[in-house]
Amino acid sequence: MRLVHVAVPVPAIDALTYSVPEALPDPVIGARVLVPIGTRVVTGVVIRAGSDAAPEPQDPAPALKDVIDILDDTPFLPADVLSLTAWVAEYYACGAGEALSAAMPPRAWIESERHAQITQAGLTRAAGERGLRADILGGLLDGKPRRVDALAARSGAYPALARLERDGLIQVTRPLKGTASAFRTVRVATVTAQGHEEFGATGTRQLEALALLRGAPDGMDTTVLNARGITAATVKRLVDLGAVAITRRTIERDPFEQDAALPVVPRKAVTLTDEQTAAFTSLRAWADAGTFAVGLLHGVTGSGKTELYLRLADEVRRRGRGVLLLVPEIALTPSVAALFRGAFGERVAIQHSGLSDGERHDQWQRIRRGDVDVVVGTRSAAFAPVRSLGLIIVDEEHDGSYKQEESPRYHGRDISVVRGQQCGALVILGSATPSMESFQNAQTGRYRLVTLKRRVLDRPMAAVKIVDMREEYAAKGPDVILSAPLVAALGDRLERKEQAIVLLNRRGFATVIFCRQCAHTLECPNCSVTLTVHKAIRRARCHYCNYSMILPTTCANCAGPYLEQLGFGTERVEAEIAALYPGARIARVDRDTIRRRGAITGLLSRFASGQLDVLIGTQMIAKGHDFPRVTLVGVISADVSLGLADFRAGERTFQLLTQVSGRSGRGELAGEALVQTLYPTHYSIRHACQQDYGAFFDDEIDFRTRMRYPPMLAMINTIVKARTREGAIEDAGELVRALRSGGEPYKVLGPAPAPLSRLKGEYRAQFFMKGKNRAAMRKALVAALASRPDIRRRTIVDVDPISVL
Ligand code: ADP
Ligand code: ZN
Numbered sequence: 001m002r003l004v005h006v007a008v009p010v011p012a013i014d015a016l017t018y019s020v021p022e023a024l025p026d027p028v029i030g031a032r033v034l035v036p037i038g039t040r041v042v043t044g045v046v047i048r049a050g051s052d053a054a055p056e057p058q059d060p061a062p063a064l065k066d067v068i069d070i071l072d073d074t075p076f077l078p079a080d081v082l083s084l085t086a087w088v089a090e091y092y093a094c095g096a097g098e099a100l101s102a103a104m105p106p107r108a109w110i111e112s113e114r115h116a117q118i119t120q121a122g123l124t125r126a127a128g129e130r131g132l133r134a135d136i137l138g139g140l141l142d143g144k145p146r147r148v149d150a151l152a153a154r155s156g157a158y159p160a161l162a163r164l165e166r167d168g169l170i171q172v173t174r175p176l177k178g179t180a181s182a183f184r185t186v187r188v189a190t191v192t193a194q195g196h197e198e199f200g201a202t203g204t205r206q207l208e209a210l211a212l213l214r215g216a217p218d219g220m221d222t223t224v225l226n227a228r229g230i231t232a233a234t235v236k237r238l239v240d241l242g243a244v245a246i247t248r249r250t251i252e253r254d255p256f257e258q259d260a261a262l263p264v265v266p267r268k269a270v271t272l273t274d275e276q277t278a279a280f281t282s283l284r285a286w287a288d289a290g291t292f293a294v295g296l297l298h299g300v301t302g303s304g305k306t307e308l309y310l311r312l313a314d315e316v317r318r319r320g321r322g323v324l325l326l327v328p329e330i331a332l333t334p335s336v337a338a339l340f341r342g343a344f345g346e347r348v349a350i351q352h353s354g355l356s357d358g359e360r361h362d363q364w365q366r367i368r369r370g371d372v373d374v375v376v377g378t379r380s381a382a383f384a385p386v387r388s389l390g391l392i393i394v395d396e397e398h399d400g401s402y403k404q405e406e407s408p409r410y411h412g413r414d415i416s417v418v419r420g421q422q423c424g425a426l427v428i429l430g431s432a433t434p435s436m437e438s439f440q441n442a443q444t445g446r447y448r449l450v451t452l453k454r455r456v457l458d459r460p461m462a463a464v465k466i467v468d469m470r471e472e473y474a475a476k477g478p479d480v481i482l483s484a485p486l487v488a489a490l491g492d493r494l495e496r497k498e499q500a501i502v503l504l505n506r507r508g509f510a511t512v513i514f515c516r517q518c519a520h521t522l523e524c525p526n527c528s529v530t531l532t533v534h535k536a537i538r539r540a541r542c543h544y545c546n547y548s549m550i551l552p553t554t555c556a557n558c559a560g561p562y563l564e565q566l567g568f569g570t571e572r573v574e575a576e577i578a579a580l581y582p583g584a585r586i587a588r589v590d591r592d593t594i595r596r597r598g599a600i601t602g603l604l605s606r607f608a609s610g611q612l613d614v615l616i617g618t619q620m621i622a623k624g625h626d627f628p629r630v631t632l633v634g635v636i637s638a639d640v641s642l643g644l645a646d647f648r649a650g651e652r653t654f655q656l657l658t659q660v661s662g663r664s665g666r667g668e669l670a671g672e673a674l675v676q677t678l679y680p681t682h683y684s685i686r687h688a689c690q691q692d693y694g695a696f697f698d699d700e701i702d703f704r705t706r707m708r709y710p711p712m713l714a715m716i717n718t719i720v721k722a723r724t725r726e727g728a729i730e731d732a733g734e735l736v737r738a739l740r741s742g743g744e745p746y747k748v749l750g751p752a753p754a755p756l757s758r759l760k761g762e763y764r765a766q767f768f769m770k771g772k773n774r775a776a777m778r779k780a781l782v783a784a785l786a787s788r789p790d791i792r793r794r795t796i797v798d799v800d801p802i803s804v805l
Contacts, residue, residue, distance in 0.1 A: 001019050001064075002019065002020040002026065002049075002050075003017055003018070003019055003020070003049075003064070004017070004018055004019075004020055004027055004033070004046050004048065004049045004067065005017055005046070005047050005048035005049070006018055006033055006035050006044035006045065006046055006047070006067070007044055007045050007047050007085075007089075007095075007096035007097040007099075007100045008035065008037060008042050008043075008044040008097040009042065009043070009044070009097040009098065009100065009101045009104075009109055010037065010042070010095065010097055010098075011094075011095060011098055011407060011793075013095045013096075013097060014089075014095055014096050015047055015048070015096045015097075016035070016037070016044075017064060018033075018035050018064060018065055018066060018067045019064045019065070019066055019067070020066070020067050021066045021067065024067060024069070024070055025070065025073070026049065026050075027046045027049060027067070027070045028046070028049070028072075028073070028074065028075055029046055029047065029048065029049055029075060029079070029082065030045065030046065030047075030072075030075025030076055030077045030078070030079065030082050031045070031046050031070055031071065031072040031073070031074070031075060031076060032044070032045055032046075032070075032071040032072050032076050032108065033045070033046055033067050033068075033069065033070050033071060034067070034068040034069040034071065035065065035067055035068060036065050036066075036068060041068060042109070043071070043108070043109045044097065045076065045077065045082075045097075045100050045104075047082065047086065047096060047100075076108065077100075077103060077104070077385065078368075078385050078387075080389070080419070080422055080423050081103050081383055081384075081385050082103075083422055084103070084382075084383060084415060084418065084419050084422060085099040085100045085102070085103050085383070086099070087415070087418055087422075088102065088408055088410050088415060089408070090778075091410075091778070091799060092407075092408050092409055092410055092797070092799050093778050093781060093782050093785075093797045093799060094407050094408040094409070094797070095407075098407050098408050099408045099410075101408075102380060102383055102404070102408050102410065103380075103383035105360060105361050105364035105365070106357035106358075106360050106361050106364075107357060107361050115145035115146060115147055115148065115172070115173050116136075116140065116145065116146055116147075116148050116151055116161060116164075116165075116170045116171070116172050116173075117140065117143070117144070117145040117146075117170065117171050117172075117173065118137060118140040118141065118143060118169070118170055118171075119168060119169060119170060119171050121168050121169055122137055122140070122164070122168075122169035122170055123141070123143075125169060126138070126141065126169075129169075132157065132160045133160055133163075133164060133169075136151060136157065136160060136161065136164060136170075137164070137169060137170070139151065140170065145173065148161060148172065186221045186222070186223065186248070186249055187221070187222045187246050187247075187248060188218075188219040188220065188221055188222070188246070188247050188248070188249045189213060189219055189220055189222055189225060189235055189238075189239075189244050189245070189246055190213065190218075190219035190220075190244065190245050190246075190247065191210065191213045191214050191243065191244060192242060192243060192244060192245050194242045194243055195210060195213070195214075195238070195242070195243030195244055196214065203234075205230065205231075205234045206234055206237060206238055206243075208230065209225065209230045209234055209235065209238060209244075210238065210243060210244075212225070212228065212230070213225075213244065219247070219249075222235060222246070266342045267310070267339070267342050267343045270304075270307060272304075272307065273304065273454075273456055273457075275303070275452050275453065275454055276303075276304050276307065276308060276452065276456070279297065279299075279308060279450045279451075279452055280308050280311060280312070282295075282448070282450050283295060283297070283308060283312050283428065283450065284311075284312065284315055286426050286448070287312060287315055287316050287390070287391060287426050288315075289426075290319075290321075290390070290424065291424050291426075292420050292421045292423075292424050292425060292426070292427075293426055293427070293448060294417055294420065294426075294427045294428075294429065294441070294446070294447040294448070295426065295427070295428045295429070295447065295448045295449075295450060296397075296428075296429050296430075296431075296434055296438050296439065296441070296442045296447045296448070296449050296450070297428055297429065297430040297431075297450050297452070298431065298432070298434050298439070298442075298449065298450070298451045298452070298693070299430065299431075299432060299450075299451065299452030299453075300432050300452060300453060300454070300455060300461065300662070300691070301432045301455075301461075301658070301659065301661075301662025301663075301666075302455040302456065302459060302461075302626075302662060302666050303432075303452035303453070303454060303455055303456065304452065304455075304456040305395075305430045305452065306335070306336055306339060306395075309325065309336070309393050309395065309428070309430065310339060310340070310343050312391060312393070312428065313325065313340070313343075313344070313374060313391060313393070314343070314344075316390045316391040316426075317344070317347075317373050317374060319390065320388065321373075321388050321389065321390025321391065321425075322373050322374070322375070322386035322387050322388050322389045322390060322391075323373060323374045323375070323386070323389075323390065323391045323392075323393070324374075324375050324377075324381065324382070324384060324386055324389060324391070324392045324393070324416070325337075325340060325374065325375070325376045325377075325392075325393045325395065326377060326378065326379065326381055326382060326392070326393065326394045326395065326402070326412055326413070326416060327376065327377070327378065327395050327396065328378065328395075328396050328399035328401045328402060328623065329352075329378060329401055329623070330350070330352045330354060330376075330377075330378060335625070335626055336376070336395055337350065337376045340374060340376050341376075344373075344374045346372075347372050347373050347374055348372060348374045348375070348376060349363045349364075349366050349367050349371075349372040349374070349375050349376075349384075350363055350375070350376050350377060351363055351364065351367075351375060351376075351377030351378070351380065351381040351384055352377050352378040352380075352381070353378060353380070364384070364385070367384050367385050367386060368385045370387045373386075373387075378401075378412070379401070379402050379403075379404060379410075379411075379412030380404075380412075381412075382410075382412045382415050382416050382419060383415075388423075389419070389420075389423040389425045390423075390425050390426065391425055391426050391427075391428070392416045392419065392420050392425055392426070392427045392428070393427075393428045393430065394412070394413045394416050394427070394428070394429045394430065395430050395431075396430070396431055396623065397413050397429035397430060397431045397434065397435060397438055398431045398433050398434055398435040398438070398655055399623075400652070400802050400803070403802040403803075405803070407796070409796075409797075409798050409799065409801075411800060411802070413429060413435075413438075414800070429447070432658060432659065432662060432693075433654065433655040433658045433659060433693060434693075435651070436651055436697070436700060436701065436704065436710070436711050437710065437711040439697055440701065440711045441711075455666075459665065459666070459667075459668075459670075460665065460670055461661075461662075461665070461691050462633065462661050462662070462664035462665045462670075462671035462672055462673045463670075463671070463672050463673070464657075464661050464672075464673040464674075464675060464688070464689040464690075464691065465485070465672070465673070465674050465675070465689070466675050466677060466680045466685065466686075466689055467483045467485050467486065467674055467675065467676045467677070468677070468678075468680045469483065469637075469676050469677060469678050470678060472484065472676075481568055481572065481573060481576050481636065482573070482576055482577070482580070482634075482636070483674075483676050485674055486634045486636075486674050486676065487580060489632050489634070489672065489674055490502075490577065490580075490581065490614070490632065490634070491581065492632075493613070493631060493632045494581055494583075494584055494613055494614075496631075497613075498629055498630070498631045498632070498669060499607070499610070499612070499613060499614070499615070499627060499629045499630045499631070499632075500613065500614045500615075500630065500631075500632040500633070500634065501614075501615050501616075501617075501621055501627075501630055501632070501633045501634070501660065501663055501664070502573060502577065502614060502615070502616045502617075502633075502634040502635075502636065503616075503617065503618070503619070503621060503622060503633065503634070503635045503636065503656075503660050504568075504569065504570050504573050504616070504617075504618065504635075504636040504637060504640070505618050505619050505637075505640045505641060505656065506567075506568075506569040506570065506618070506637070506640055507532070507543075507569045507570045507571065507590040507591060507592055507618055508532035508533055508534050508541070508543075508569035508570070508571055508572075508592075509532075509533045509534060509535040509536075509565070509568070509569060509571040509572045509575070510532070510533040510535075510565035510566060510567055510568055510569070510572065511530065511532055511533075511566065511567030511568070511569060512530045512565070512566040512567050513530070513531065513533060513540060513551075513552070513563055513564075513565055513566075514563070514564045514565070514566050515555035515557060515558060515560055515562060515563055515564075516560070516562040516563075516564055517555060517558050517560030517562050518555060518557050518558040518560060520555055520556065520557035520558065522540060522552065522556065524542035524544070524545065524547050525547065526542065526544075526545045526547055526758070526759070526760050526761045527542055527544045527545050527547075527756065527758055527759050527760060528756060528757045528758040528759075529542060529543070529544060529756070531547075531548075531549070532569065533551065533565050534548075534571065534592065535551075535571055535572075535575075536571065538550060538551050539551060540552070544756070544759055544760070545759070545760045570588055570590050570616055570617060570618060571588065571592070573616055573636055574586060574588045574616050577614060577616065581614075584613045584614055585611065585612045585613045585614070586612065586613065586614045586615075586616065587603050587606065587607065587612050587614075587615055587616070588615075588616045588617060589603055589604070589615060589616070589617035589618070589620050589621050590617050590618040590620060591618070591620075594620075600620070603615075604625065607627060608627055610629065619656055619660075621660070621663070622656055622659045622660040622663070623659065625663060626666055627663065627666065627667075628666055628667025628668070628669075629667060629669070630663055630664055630665075630666065630667075630671065631664060631665055631669045631670065631671045631672060632664060632671070632672055632673070632674070633660050633661055633663055633664040633671070633672075633673040633674070634673075634674050634676070635657060635660060635673065635674065635675045635676060635677075636676055637676060637677070637678075638653065638657055638675045638676060638677040638685055639653070639677050639678055639679050639682070639685070641653050641656070642679060642682060642684065642685075646803060646804050647704070647707065647709045647710075647804070648802065648803070648804075650682075650683070650684040650700055650703065651684075651700060653682075653684040653685065653688070654684040654685075654687060654688045654696050654700075657675060657684075657685065657688035657689070658688050658691060658693070660673070661673040661675075661688070661689075661691070675688070675689060683695075683696065683699040683700075684696065684700075687699070708770060709770075710800065713770050713771060713772060714770070714771060714772065714773070714774035714777065714800070715768060715769065715770050715800065715801060716768070716769040716774075716777055716778065716781060716797065716798065716799050716800075716801075717766060717767075717768055717797075717798040717801040717804055718732070718735065718766060718767055718768075718769070718781065718795060718796070718797055718798070719754055719764050719765070719766045719795065719796040719798070720732040720735065720751070720764070720765050720766070720791060720794060720795050720796075721759075721762040721763065721764050721794045721795070721796070722762065722763050722765075722794060723762070723763065724763055725753065725757070725758075725763045725765075727763065728753075728762075728763040728764055728765035729751055729752075729753070729765045731765070731788075731791045731794070732750065732751035732765040732766065732767055733751050734788060734791065735751075735767070735781075735784050735785070735788065735791065735795075736748050736750060736751055736767050738783075738784035738787065738788075739769065739780055739781065739784055741780075744776075744780060745771055745772070745773050745776050745777075746769050746770060746771025746772075746773065746776065746777045746780070747769070747770045747771060748767055748768070748769055749767060749768040749769075749770065750765075750766060750767025750768055751765045751766065751767040752765065752766065752767070753765055753766075754766040755804070768804075769781065774799070778799065781797065785797075
């Protein structure tokens, strides 16, 4: 019997063993196969075959199911990507198929859905049926198959359908969906040999069409013909006459062409500064070695890291090896992607979630075929099937968006390092504010360090000043949002026709609706958080589950009319600045204003071209933008993230402040940053204002060592969800008991209600594991979960969590 292990995209399921029936050939590793799971048919990927795929001893020996079909005769995923997904499945303790899903392009999974069709018996007996059964049969009388989920839209319909099937009145089939080619095709009209000859009795329209087509030996897209006034009827007539043939042609969707979000920036020649030259000499030597190594490029904002990436990529590419560039979010860091496209043109592919499925699919296929040698993308691009990978660059490596916050919860930077090791590639991590993990690795010698201490062309760093909000409150009361120095500095910039960025990492107008009569605050019905006021749309909205309601005018608890709005977000800051400076051209960038695709690009390019004076926004505007006319950055409430009970709060605050200050004074004009805070002496804020990464690292590593937090230890966060608060705590407690067997080489903390104790209607309890030996912790946790599959289905395992909230 031939056996295969198949990874299937079903949460928390490991690979399953199937037998291969006689009629099918030997499947290759990495091929997609159709397999049955319960009553469904799903696509899986073969991850082991032949003698390697003998069933595990604990697998129940009998009743192995057959593979239904083999979809590929060559590996769909290349070997290096497959082994990366295997690593992800183990390291992040998720299912093999879940890890694979992260590597698959859109439309690669083919699934079945159920269709119901009336039988002969059903046709004859339909008239005698009553109620729901009669309704269902009535909808099927034309004999056509209908989707079961559509038929079962009414309550009670599923059991009724099952009984109708058992009684032989309907037949339920599972046709496969998604088998059609995922490529986009267009219909192309071409003149036939006959059409090239003189044609007799044709109308003027037809003659016109023929004339057009005769001038296009490769044929013409029928939509183009239509646009030129040749109707489909005319084309059809010519086809009937044998003068024109219609064929289908595959076309590739090119996101660079479709999307204003990805301007192509032509490469301009610059001479490297001495500091850049020294750094590049090291980087090139490492690339020349052609073996695995990790380099951390620590360069202050505006030090010209991108130029080094471009040159290094070019070197590696010329040696015939592939290059992968990861960026946190393409729309927020468009410059690097655009520069790469400008430098390498057609040889660049792009992979990120903002693309349509079709575009992503086509780009993926280009990479897989080897038509490109440079891939630019967000975290999932770490799985891109780049041939002969020689260099991986992770730009802004400290950025939290590299971590996927749903299963598989991988970190794009960390798996890049693993992939580099597996492929023998050089990995370069770049940042002005390296993560604690990466800088620690550079300190211990695991990573090599290159430093750029100065901005290019001797441009000074922005002068950062602290505004102590306690003094502002004392002078003007607790309602001050914009401090006097910030108001003055803004007015100054507006007068001088320079630009300003104002950051507040909290969106909405107000953060709490509070009743002055009964002290009730308006909470989300599904989550344990207050609803945020969004004034422009007159709604109160939950930022976790998106629940929203019309702004109430009376209290939901006591019906009193004295509702007050407390706290403030970006929408309020925008209103304040607009009221202070009525003539100023202001725009706001946060998740509320950029819902539409391309909206953010529009706003940023209007700012870049000087059509806007002030840009207000959340952390979205803090990233790697290069706006030379910005000479002021204002930070409202620098401490938004400091108060949070998260061990990374200090690190995140330091990064955000340093990055946003780095947006100021990048051109020829010197820049300034004003940081409003209630904790002027907190080390994160102090060191960010002095732009002193080294001092921050020393203080922070001290804190992590004392409190036993990563990177000094490994940590795993486990969240158990349940319908009740007690149920969640109890189930988490079960797991914790199993983990505390005595003598274990780690500590378990908890269980306790998660900081977000209720989310989307479910209660959540959590516990942490901390220890030096990550593998031992993971192994114990996986074993504990395996003994409780009922709990496992409701459990989130987060290895190396980035956010513990
Ligand atoms: P970083 O990514 O380190 O913040 P960038 O790579 O965005 O900095 O560089 C900042 C600006 O300096 C860019 O406009 C870039 O084109 C320019 N630049 C980089 N290197 C040089 C150089 N050697 N000479 C002149 N300009 C440079
Ligand atoms: Zn909610």
